[in-house]
Amino acid sequence: MTEHQSRLQTPLGRVRGAGSAKGGTHHWWMQRVTSLSLLPLMIWFAFSIAAKAGAPWEVMAEWIGRPVNAVLLIVLIAVGFYHTASGLQVVVEDYVRPERAVMLSNLAIKAVCVLLGLLAALSVLRLAI
């Protein structure tokens, strides 16, 4: 066995310097973890917001600003945008070519998700504090 074959890494992976399988199972696992935590949050948010349909600003702003609601909303925003970015990343990896466009698209997706997530979280905090 030659030296480079003794590693658990393909020659192609070694040349690209991306490790054996990039992040291994971390990406896959985090998608499952986030989906599991989004399940109760999604059910809570969907019915809470449906029950507030047509509510005036005063009622809605007060509801968003309540401590428990604000915490749950911020968790929903953080986990939701994490899940969104990792989901869109897989779609981009499957359909976009060449690899340079994949990298740039995923960086753009992450940037938009971080910015929108921060905007949403700040809005909740402003009503809560």
Next chain:
Amino acid sequence: MANSHDAREATMIGRRTDGTIVRRPLSPHLQVYDMMQMTSALSIMHRITGSAWAIGLIFFVWFLAAAASGPDAYAGVQWFMGSFIGVIMLFGITAVAWYHTLAGVRHLVWDAGYGYDIPTTYRTGWAVIIGTGVMTVLTWIVAIIAWAS
């Protein structure tokens, strides 16, 4: 033949026994495979609904940012969400969100190692389709009752 800008192409190129280069077939083969089976159709729908929901999140952020900005900005959101296009769009997001949620639960069950046999796959597939309809209607019944009161 090969796209020299994409290392993934390396795995898509093979050689015949006579040494000539051949492009390996894609899986699932887009011309041969019947994409309109329940299994593949629901799988594709999971991706489409996930991507659509990502776009729908923009309205979630707009709603929160407007609520934080004050009554005037919030009135703008309320006007749009109550307009014809707004209601159609919200209804679409509701259906898309419930589909992706229920199909996601189906995926989690698969990840746990259950429900791989064909009859169960079809049963859970129908459960997702019917569940999407039921949950979407239920959410809107709650919304319409709240709106009317």
